[in-house]
Amino acid sequence: MVSLAPPLKAVLEIRLLIESGNSVSQSIQMYSQSKDLFAKEIGVWLFSKSTGREYQNKIFNTFYRKKLLEILTYGLKGEPILSALSDLEKDLVFMCHENLEQHIQKLPFICLIPLLLFQFPAFFMLLVGPLLLNLLNSLQN
DSSP states (O other), rough: TTSSSSHHHHHHHHHHHHHHTOOOOHHHHHHHHHSHHHHHHHHHHHHHHTTOOOOGGGOOOOHHHHHHHHHHHHHHHHHHHHHHHHHHHHHHHHHHHHHHHHHHHHHHHHHHHHIIIIIIIHHHHHHHHHHHHHHHHHOOO
């Protein structure tokens, strides 16, 4: 799960912890003990929520990260969030697939760069080299 998008990883882990019978608060606390930066920031967010402080950080600047915090806030208030987490998971999986598809579409053009930089000049020299040798030989005679 290292290569997953951080919000998707958070949704998956928190949803599995909730389905295992933990409360929302316990699930968030257990997830925040992970080693990645996003989990630590969610732990800081949970602490600031429990103390009543306003929490603002630039790491939660995308729509899906804000939506995750919004859903978790509803869960901390006692509302059921399992279906909302499942819907958010589906949206995140769809967006990850879209992102991968965009990268896959760019890949052929990126692979052309070594061809243009290294192979084409060598092929050009093979074509033009004998012509230049004939030209130089004809100029010397």
